[in-house]
Amino acid sequence: MTLTKKIVLLPGDGIGPEIVAEAVKVLEAVDAKYKLKLKFEQELIGGAAIDQHGVPLANTTLDKCRAADAVLMGSVGGPKWDTLDSSIRPEKGLLKIRYELGLFANLRPALLYPQLADASSLKRELVAGLDILIVRELTGGIYFGEPRGIRRLDNGERQGYNTYVYSEHEIERIGRVAFDMAMKRDKRVCSVDKANVLEATVLWREVMQSLSADYPEVELSHMYVDNAAMQLVRAPKQFDVIVTGNMFGDILSDTAAMLTGSIGMLPSASLGKDGRGLYEPVHGSAPDIAGQGIANPLATILSAAMMLRYSLGEAEAANAIEAAVGKVLDQGLRSADIYSDGMQRVSTVEMGDAVVAAL
Ligand code: IPM
Numbered sequence: 108m109t110l111t112k113k114i115v116l117l118p119g120d121g122i123g124p125e126i127v128a129e130a131v132k133v134l135e136a137v138d139a140k141y142k143l144k145l146k147f148e149q150e151l152i153g154g155a156a157i158d159q160h161g162v163p164l165a166n167t168t169l170d171k172c173r174a175a176d177a178v179l180m181g182s183v184g185g186p187k188w189d190t191l192d193s194s195i196r197p198e199k200g201l202l203k204i205r206y207e208l209g210l211f212a213n214l215r216p217a218l219l220y221p222q223l224a225d226a227s228s229l230k231r232e233l234v235a236g237l238d239i240l241i242v243r244e245l246t247g248g249i250y251f252g253e254p255r256g257i258r259r260l261d262n263g264e265r266q267g268y269n270t271y272v273y274s275e276h277e278i279e280r281i282g283r284v285a286f287d288m289a290m291k292r293d294k295r296v297c298s299v300d301k302a303n304v305l306e307a308t309v310l311w312r313e314v315m316q317s318l319s320a321d322y323p324e325v326e327l328s329h330m331y332v333d334n335a336a337m338q339l340v341r342a343p344k345q346f347d348v349i350v351t352g353n354m355f356g357d358i359l360s361d362t363a364a365m366l367t368g369s370i371g372m373l374p375s376a377s378l379g380k381d382g383r384g385l386y387e388p389v390h391g392s393a394p395d396i397a398g399q400g401i402a403n404p405l406a407t408i409l410s411a412a413m414m415l416r417y418s419l420g421e422a423e424a425a426n427a428i429e430a431a432v433g434k435v436l437d438q439g440l441r442s443a444d445i446y447s448d449g450m451q452r453v454s455t456v457e458m459g460d461a462v463v464a465a466l
Pocket residue numbers: 198201202357
């Protein structure tokens with residue numbers, strides 16, 4: 108007997124609702140084929156939640172996510188909420204759900220589909236075959252460190268401050284995720300830090316170093332973040348798994364994403380210790396194109412595949428979705444963000460339909 112698998116959908120803002128709808132369509136199709144017994148429940152996050160509840164993530168929503176097997180999110184934010192006080196901005200909803208669900212490990216693959224090699228801003232030979240996995244720590248570091256705020260100094264001037272802090276157990280658990288992932292890949296981990304300046308990352312480097320004793324087969328290297336940023340655009344194929352803290356991971360994952368031609372193609376998984384996870388595209392809410400039906404749903408569809416693999420134990424269905432996406436690209440179908448001459452331009456809905464058909 109298979110139990111029902113509960114999935115909370117958080118479409119969010121901007122293009123979020125359009126792309127999540129396509130991912131649901133694809134999930135329903137694999138559900139019919141593989142008898143997954145998926146059950147969906149839709150809730151609000153971000154600006155949509157602020158409009159409805161006055162907060163970017165209501166506690167009732169959080170409770171539903173806690174009780175679910177997985178969460179599939181669209182994106183949050185938009186100009187409408189940009190002027191709100193920083194304590195209730197849409198992004199706070201995302202940070203809160205990551206923190207409250209203990210989703211400390213953010214997996215951001217930067218995988219180049221051969222069909223899209225010419226969409227990259229780098230030369231084809233630099234990116235052909237690119238397959239990097241960025242493992243970003245997601246519930247610590249300067250994003251959550253205390254004290255933080257904006258204070259008034261004695262001389263009347265205001266001062267903004269944040270705290271960059273990492274404890275050994277936080278470094279160790281994200282390190283283990285990176286090493287475990289590397290064991291299933293090319294067995295190379297590059298730990299990115301700023302150990303020439305920041306003590307928190309001196310400790311980071313030490314913990315990674317001692318952890319590597321448990322993984323004799325994995326080759327560990329260290330790189331300063333400024334150099335890593337340069338290497339990513341100079342010779343990106345040198346990397347297999349990159350593990351780094353919250354802020355560096357935020358920045359480097361956008362860079363890595365662009366190497367693949369379109370941030371519209373990249374999925375992500377945010378995992379806790381018990382397999383619970385939140386899945387979302389790496390890209391944002393793209394308010395400039397929201398409602399026009401031209402957003403690329405593939406990153407969200409691929410996030411749904413990651414969800415099947417990592418939280419629901421349905422690797423076969425996940426593989427089927429990923430293969431279907433490859434097929435659709437082979438057919439020459441392209442949303443606006445990945446369009447090039449000679450290809451067939453399709454809408455958000457047409458892209459979703461094509462993936463379903465390819466299944
Ligand atoms: C991301 C985003 C978020 C982050 C924002 C929206 C809070 O940039 O997921 O990379 O900084 O983590």
